[in-house]
Amino acid sequence: xxxxxxxxxxxxxxxxxxxxxxxxxxxxxxxxxxxxxxxxxxxxxxxxxxxxxxxxxxxxxxxxxxxxxxxxxxxxxxxxxxxxxxxxxxxxxxxxxxxxxxxxxxxxxxxxxxxxxxxxxxxxxxxxxxxxxxxxxxxxxxxxxxxxxxxxxxxxxxxxxxxxxxxxxxxxxxxxxxxxxxxxxxxxxxxxxxxxxxxxxxxxxxxxxxxxxxxxxxxxxxxxxxxxxxxxxxxxxxxxxxxxxxxxxxxxxxxxxxxxxxxxxxxxxxxxxxxxxxxxxxxxxxxxxxxxxxxxxxxxxxxxxxxxxxxxxxxxxxxxxxxxxxxxxxxxxxxxxxxxxxxxxxxxxxxxxxxxxxxxxxxxxxxxxxxxxxxxxxxxxxxxxxxxxxxxxxxxxxxxxxxxxxxxxxxxxxxxxxxxxx
Amino acid sequence: xxxxxxxxxxxxxxxxxxxxxxxxxxxxxxxxxxxxxxxxxxxxxxxxxxxxxxxxxxxxxxxxxxxxxxxxxxxxxxxxxxxxxxxxxxxxxxxxxxxxxxxxxxxxxxxxxxxxxxxxxxxxxxxxxxxxxxxxxxxxxxxxxxxxxxxxxxxxxxxxxxxxxxxxxxxxxxxxxxxxxxxxxxxxxxxxxxxxxxxxxxxxxxxxxxxxxxxxxxxxxxxxxxxxxxxxxxxxxxxxxxxxxxxxxxxxxxxxxxxxxxxxxxxxxxxxxxxxxxxxxxxxxxxxxxxxxxxxxxxxxxxxxxxxxx
Amino acid sequence: xxxxxxxxxxxxxxxxxxxxxxxxxxxxxxxxxxxxxxxxxxxxxxxxxxxxxxxxxxxxxxxxxxxxxxxxxxxxxxxxxxxxxxxxxxxxxxxxxxxxxxxxxxxxxxxxxxxxxxxxxxxxxxxxxxxxxxxxxxxxxxxxxxxxxxxxxxxxxxxxxxxxxxxxxxxxxxxxxxxxxxxxxxx
Numbered sequence: 001x002x003x004x005x006x007x008x009x010x011x012x013x014x015x016x017x018x019x020x021x022x023x024x025x026x027x028x029x030x031x032x033x034x035x036x037x038x039x040x041x042x043x044x045x046x047x048x049x050x051x052x053x054x055x056x057x058x059x060x061x062x063x064x065x066x067x068x069x070x071x072x073x074x075x076x077x078x079x080x081x082x083x084x085x086x087x088x089x090x091x092x093x094x095x096x097x098x099x100x101x102x103x104x105x106x107x108x109x110x111x112x113x114x115x116x117x118x119x120x121x122x123x124x125x126x127x128x129x130x131x132x133x134x135x136x137x138x139x140x141x142x143x144x145x146x147x148x149x150x151x152x153x154x155x156x157x158x159x160x161x162x163x164x165x166x167x168x169x170x171x172x173x174x175x176x177x178x179x180x181x182x183x184x185x186x187x188x189x190x191x192x193x194x195x196x197x198x199x200x201x202x203x204x205x206x207x208x209x210x211x212x213x214x215x216x217x218x219x220x221x222x223x224x225x226x227x228x229x230x231x232x233x234x235x236x237x238x239x240x241x242x243x244x245x246x247x248x249x250x251x252x253x254x255x256x257x258x259x260x261x262x263x264x265x266x267x268x269x270x271x272x273x274x275x276x277x278x279x280x281x282x283x284x285x286x287x288x289x290x291x292x293x294x295x296x297x298x299x300x301x302x303x304x305x306x307x308x309x310x311x312x313x314x315x316x317x318x319x320x321x322x323x324x325x326x327x328x329x330x331x332x333x334x335x336x337x338x339x340x341x342x343x344x345x346x347x348x349x350x351x352x353x354x355x356x357x358x359x360x361x362x363x364x365x366x367x368x369x370x371x372x373x374x375x376x377x378x379x380x381x382x383x384x385x386x387x388x389x390x391x392x393x394x395x396x397x398x399x400x401x402x403x404x405x406x407x408x409x410x411x412x413x414x415x416x417x418x419x420x421x422x
Numbered sequence: 423x424x425x426x427x428x429x430x431x432x433x434x435x436x437x438x439x440x441x442x443x444x445x446x447x448x449x450x451x452x453x454x455x456x457x458x459x460x461x462x463x464x465x466x467x468x469x470x471x472x473x474x475x476x477x478x479x480x481x482x483x484x485x486x487x488x489x490x491x492x493x494x495x496x497x498x499x500x501x502x503x504x505x506x507x508x509x510x511x512x513x514x515x516x517x518x519x520x521x522x523x524x525x526x527x528x529x530x531x532x533x534x535x536x537x538x539x540x541x542x543x544x545x546x547x548x549x550x551x552x553x554x555x556x557x558x559x560x561x562x563x564x565x566x567x568x569x570x571x572x573x574x575x576x577x578x579x580x581x582x583x584x585x586x587x588x589x590x591x592x593x594x595x596x597x598x599x600x601x602x603x604x605x606x607x608x609x610x611x612x613x614x615x616x617x618x619x620x621x622x623x624x625x626x627x628x629x630x631x632x633x634x635x636x637x638x639x640x641x642x643x644x645x646x647x648x649x650x651x652x653x654x655x656x657x658x659x660x661x662x663x664x665x666x667x668x669x670x671x672x673x674x675x676x677x678x679x680x681x682x683x684x685x686x687x688x689x690x691x692x693x694x695x696x697x698x699x700x701x702x703x704x705x706x707x708x709x710x711x712x713x714x715x716x717x718x719x720x721x722x723x724x725x726x727x728x729x730x731x732x
Numbered sequence: 733x734x735x736x737x738x739x740x741x742x743x744x745x746x747x748x749x750x751x752x753x754x755x756x757x758x759x760x761x762x763x764x765x766x767x768x769x770x771x772x773x774x775x776x777x778x779x780x781x782x783x784x785x786x787x788x789x790x791x792x793x794x795x796x797x798x799x800x801x802x803x804x805x806x807x808x809x810x811x812x813x814x815x816x817x818x819x820x821x822x823x824x825x826x827x828x829x830x831x832x833x834x835x836x837x838x839x840x841x842x843x844x845x846x847x848x849x850x851x852x853x854x855x856x857x858x859x860x861x862x863x864x865x866x867x868x869x870x871x872x873x874x875x876x877x878x879x880x881x882x883x884x885x886x887x888x889x890x891x892x893x894x895x896x897x898x899x900x901x902x903x904x905x906x907x908x909x910x911x912x913x914x915x916x917x918x919x
Contacts, residue, residue, distance in 0.1 A: 047637035047660040048619075049541065054915035055633050058624040118619015118634065118661025121467070125599040125618055132471050132600040132616075140598035140622050202720045203592060203628035279560040356547060356583060356630040357561030360915045510884075515875075525909035541918045566912060572905035636918070677885025689903065690878030690895075702883075703874040710873075731870055 007166075007400045011389045014398065018388070021238065025384065029377040036374010039367050040115055048118060050367040056360035057351040061368045062116040064343035065375070066109050068223065070194045071216065071342055073105035073150065075224020077187030078254055084180045090247035096161060096394070097235070098228050099154050100386045102187075106151040108379035115371050139197040146190045153183050158390075166393045166400050191216050204350040206283035215265045216342070221258035222308075223338035225251045226331040233328070239391050249322055255334065256315035263312055266305075283349035286359070296361040297348060300340050307337035462486055471600065472503075472613040472652065483615075484652065491657060495643055503652040504674045506607035512668050512725065513608075513704040514681075515693035515713070516582060519730040523548050523573045523580030527683035527692065531584075534669060534682035535655040536647055538639030545666040546584045546683060547630060553577055559717060584683075585610060585631035585666035586716060586724030593623035593632060602663070608697075608725050609668050611653035617662040624663060628717050629724075632665045668694070697725065784889045787853045794853070796840030805837045822900040825863075834859055834898075860892040 018026075043050050053060045076098045083092035114120050125131035126144060135141040157179050164171035195213035202208050229251055236243045273284045285291050287301045314320040314330035321327050353359050364372075392398035465486055475483060484501050491499040528546045537543045549564040551557045557564070564581075574580070591610050594602055601616040602623055624632045638660040650656040651671035658664050669681035673694070679685070684692040695702030704727070707713060711729040715722075809830045812819065821829065836844035843851050843859050851858045861868030870876035874887065877895065881888040892898075 047635070049636035049919070051636075054636065054918060055624065055630070056915050058621045058634060113620075116620070118621070118663075119617065119659075122599075122616070122618045125471075125601065125616055132474070134595075134598050134600045137595045138598040138622070140596070140620060144598065197622075198625075201592065201596070201626050203626055279556075279562065282562060350625065353562055354630060355561070355628050356549060356566065357564040358566065358630075517875075522903070522906070523908060524906055525911075528912075529909050542913045544912055547912070567914065569908070569911045571907060573908045574905060673883060677882035680880060680883050685880045687878060688906070690876065693875060693879070695883050699884075703879065706870075706873040706875050710870075711875075731876055732867075 003400075010398070010400070014389050014392060015385050022388075026381070029381045029384070032373045032377035033381065034374075036371050036377060039370040040374065043115070043367055043371060044120075048116075050365060052362050052365045052368065054360060054362075056354045056358050057348060057362040059116070059347050059351070060362050061344070061364035061372055062112050064347045065372050066112040066116070067194060067346060068339050068343045069105045069109045069112065069379075070147070070191055071220030071338070072224040072227055073102040073109065074187045074191035074217070074220050075228075076102035076154070077184050078221050078225055078258075079228070079251065080180055080184060080187075082250065082254075084177060088250065090244040091250060094232060094241075094243050094247055096158055096390065097232070097241075097387065099158050100390065101224075101228060101231065101383060103151060103154050103158065104379045104383035104386070106147055106154070107382055108375055109147060110151075111375045111378060112372070115375065139193065139200050142193045143190075143197055146186065146193050150183070150186050150190050153179060153186060157183065158386075162390055162393055166398065168399055188217065191220050198346070198350060201350075203355055205280040207346075207350045209269065211265055211269050215262065215269070218258055218262035218265055219338045219342050222255050222262055222311075222334050223342070225255050225258075226311075226334040226338075229255075229331050230328065230335075233324075235387070235391070239387075240395050240397070241391050242395075245322075248327070252315055252321040252327055252330075255330075256312065256321070259308065259312040259315060259334065263308065282353050286352050287345060287349050291353065292359060294352075294359045294361050296363060297345060301345050304337045304340035304345060307333040308341070311337060462490070466490075466615075469615050471616050473600075473603070487652075487656070495641075495646055495657065497643060497646050497648055499646070499648045499650055499656065501650050501652050501656050502671065504670075506605050506609075507674060507676065507678075508606075509696075509698055511608045511697045512587065512673065513695060513697035513702075513708070514587070514668065514726045515704050515707040515711075516726065516728050517691040517693070517731045518579065518581060518728050519732045520689045520691035521548075521580045521582060522689055523550055523568070523575075523578075523582075524688065526686045526688055527582060530682040530686035531666070533645065534647055534672075535666075536639075536641055536650070536657050537664075538635065538641060538658075539645075540640040541636060543633045543635070543639070543664070545631070545633065545664075546582055548580055548582045550575075550578050550580050553579055557581065558714070559719060581728070583629055583631070583716065584726070586629050586722065586726040587666075587668065589723035589725060590721060592626040592628065592720075592722060596622045596626035598622060605653075607674065609653075609670055609674075610665065611667055611670065612663055612665060613653070614656070614658050614662050614664065619661040619663065621663065628720050628722060632663050634663050635660050784854070784891060785894060787856060787891055788894055789853065794841075796835075800840040805832075807832060807837065819899050823902045824899065854891075856898070857892050860898075864892075 051060060051062075076095075079091055079095045079098045082088040083095040114123065117123060126133055126141070128135070128145075133141045133144070135145070157176060160175060160179075161171045192213045195216040198204070198207035199209070199212045229248055232243045232248060235241050270284070273281050282291055286294065287297055289295070290298050311330040311333040314326050314333075320330065348362050351360075351362070389398075465483075469483060470479065472480075480503055484503060488499055488501055491497075491501075525548050528544050528548060531537070531546050532539070532544055535545065537545060547566050549557075549561065549566050550568040551563060551565075555563040568575075568578075587608055587610055589604075589608070591604055594604055594610060597603075598620060599616060599618055601618070602610060602612045604610050619634070621634055624634060635658055639658055641657060646657070647655060649671060651667075651674070654667045654670035669679075669683075672679040673681060680694055681692075684694045693703045693707055695704040697704055697708070699705065707727060707729050711731065713727040713729040715724045715727060812831075819831075820826075834843055836842040836850055839850070841852075843853065843856055845851060845859060846862055857868065857871065861871075867876050871889075871892070874889075877892075878890055879887055895903075
């Protein structure tokens with residue numbers, strides 16, 4: 001027991017010690033967290049009136065971010081499949097870090113839901129046993145269950161593997177593999193359930209299309225891995241973590257397939273809506289051409305579409321995806337493209353035109369943007385801190401020998417000061 | 423007929439649930455400011471779901487709420503918690519050939535049901551359509567901000583909307599906490615002390631009938647209707663959803679008054695009654711007029727019937 | 733059990749209400765009550781559980797016999813120039829009808845149906861119902877016209893003439909209440 005506590009403090013030390021770059025990074029995150037959370041306090045006091053949401057558009061920027069981040073979290077599975085099922089070694093070694101990203105993303109999802117609640121003090125009404133969870137009828141209840149389940153699952157895998165490595169023990173595939181295999185359908189389910197959350201509302205024709213869940217998955221498999229490619233490159237540069245080019249190249253290839261599929265589904269939906277030209281076309285018209293003189297989202301959606309198209313061709317070409325510059329460009333384009341498409345471009349048109357035909361052009365207020373930045377900063381900090389402990393363990397600089405913290409301790413601390421700059 | 427429901431199967435669980443709640447939320451309690459940790463704050467925080475309270479608990483809660491309102495608004499508010507009348511299923515009829523779009527109903531509803539004046543919340547929305555334009559299923563051409571000198575206007579007609587009290591309500595199945603449900607008399611109600619404000623029900627409602635308190639309600643003290651119902655017109659809180667309840671505080675009585683919107687309508691376009699009573703006005707409408715329901719393609723089966731008397 | 737209670741309450745309410753129209757009428761009619769007038773026999777009586785509000789007769793104009801009793805009836809269709817000049821049939825089949833089609837020529841305190849039967853001003857709906865049969869049917873069912881009171885108890889009915897001026901029945905346009913505030917203006 002004493003050892004455990006000691007180890008915990010050693011791990012904690014990892015967090016507080018770092019290079020100047022690390023402190024600056026933490027400082028930036030701290031600033032945005034402070035900004036976000038102080039804005040949130042005002043929101044708590046005054047109510048959600050500080051947002052641009054109104055009865056006509058009752059969900060906005062918070063839910064947009066939530067939806068995008070569920071995709072990021074779900075996309076971890078894309079790396080798990082080649083890593084554990086097909087034993088693709090280069091990816092297997094880094095898959096833990098994408099699972100950590102999933103953990104951070106789920107945390108952000110939960111935070112985005114919390115800041116969107118009118119009464120966060122009553123959130124316990126939603127818990128099974130304590131409250132009166134409306135299961136299985138409400139898709140939101142399903143979402144709470146699958147998201148938290150996914151969180152627990154990922155924490156379990158990451159913690160188990162890290163713990164074994166830190167203690168110089170082989171981790172048992174008999175433990176990891178079932179959990180990992182379980183996490184694959186689970187990851188698909190978190191995004192599917194989130195899609196169904198919107199999909200299951202006949203009142204909103206824009207969401208009530210059977211293609212919604214497949215489109216969710218396809219776009220998530222673009223943005224999530226793209227985010228990871230960028231993160232991996234950063235990690236490679238600022239820490240002693242080794243990530244093979246072939247891993248990144250493989251991920252890029254997967255994104256190309258996912259984006260191809262995503263664009264195909266997009267085309268299928270556009271064909272159906274525009275060719276049939278029913279009343280349900282209105283939200284699409286609003287998104288891409290404007291409706292009754294309102295076109296607030298038009299430039300954004302075209303940006304998203306063009307970015308996705310360019311990125312698709314970049315990822316498709318082996319030369320472009322193996323070139324660092326074009327690869328990163330493509331990744332950024334995909335992230336922005338999907339962020340618009342699966343964020344504001346998904347949530348807002350569900351409400352435009354409204355159920356009574358009204359058009360209220362929603363655009364987030366400063367408060368919403370600040371609070372969202374705060375949530376992103378909190379998530380980024382969480383991920384940074386996880387990496388700060390996990391990387392030294394992974395690279396072998398931080399080890400707790402079986403029973404007592406010996407071998408790596410001093411080396412680890414020294415190591416973190418000198419080489420691990422993150 | 424059906425007995426008023428207090429969910430008997432749940433009651434025996436109360437002890438365990440209370441314990442669990444207590445244990446889990448005890449830690450939350452410690453983390454929250456203790457400065458004004460007056461007992462009633464915790465009573466409010468731990469208040470149970472309306473349908474899980476027994477009569478004694480409910481009485482206590484009503485007393486506490488009345489006290490809270492007295493402190494907040496400086497008026498004595500009477501909160502009843504009348505159960506549904508047996509053998510009653512409420513239905514509503516609206517004669518579109520009569521409505522002149524004068525919005526008297528909107529404001530009668532606001533006054534009767536203590537809706538927030540600032541920021542403005544209105545449960546009834548009157549839509550205006552140009553004759554010959556699309557309507558019913560596609561409300562794209564609806565205008566709710568029309569403001570002429572006189573109504574009715576030449577070449578237009580009007581369609582008021584409010585909660586349609588669906589028999590198959592999408593809002594109820596959406597709610598993640600069962601804070602909204604359909605009562606035995608068919609009214610969809612919200613427990614304002616249980617709603618967490620996620621607004622999923624608002625996304626689910628096809629009729630724009632649910633309204634959110636984006637901030638605390640603003641009601642002038644001297645305009646408060648003090649005769650209220652727990653599930654109806656008692657003043658609401660910030661961060662929760664509210665909606666039309668067919669004036670539950672008026673109608674769920676013997677004898678029960680007509681809803682405020684029915685009473686105010688200068689042209690008598692609004693009809694209300696018990697659908698299980700063959701002699702009621704609403705049954706006459708259903709049996710003798712050509713009725714339709716809004717967005718019938720969604721299979722929500724509203725108990726709000728539009729009809730044309732002529 | 734409940735039904736019996738409801739019925740008892742309703743019965744009580746009706747018993748209380750029943751004399752009301754007559755009493756209020758008596759004030760307007762300066763002494764002459766419905767009971768005293770010989771009521772038409774064959775027209776159906778109103779549904780008993782209604783409280784019908786009294787007719788909106790102008791102050792001091794009723795009973796008509798105060799003036800008309802001594803006057804000779806001129807049965808010719810003509811423009812009124814000496815009295816009642818303000819009464820004009822507008823939008824009410826004015827080309828086909830005039831005063832004595834509805835007002836009883838022999839005793840002006842009554843209205844007269846096409847069949848020759850007399851009805852009091854409190855029962856003017858029979859007169860309207862002659863032409864507007866479907867609306868009369870809806871009105872009796874509580875569906876045409878404004879209904880107030882209790883959905884499961886005492887209901888207040890209004891006479892046709894309370895909403896529609898019999899000589900100019902079309903509704904006058906009214907000023908609507910203000911439109912809702914646009915979402916962008918809710919701060």
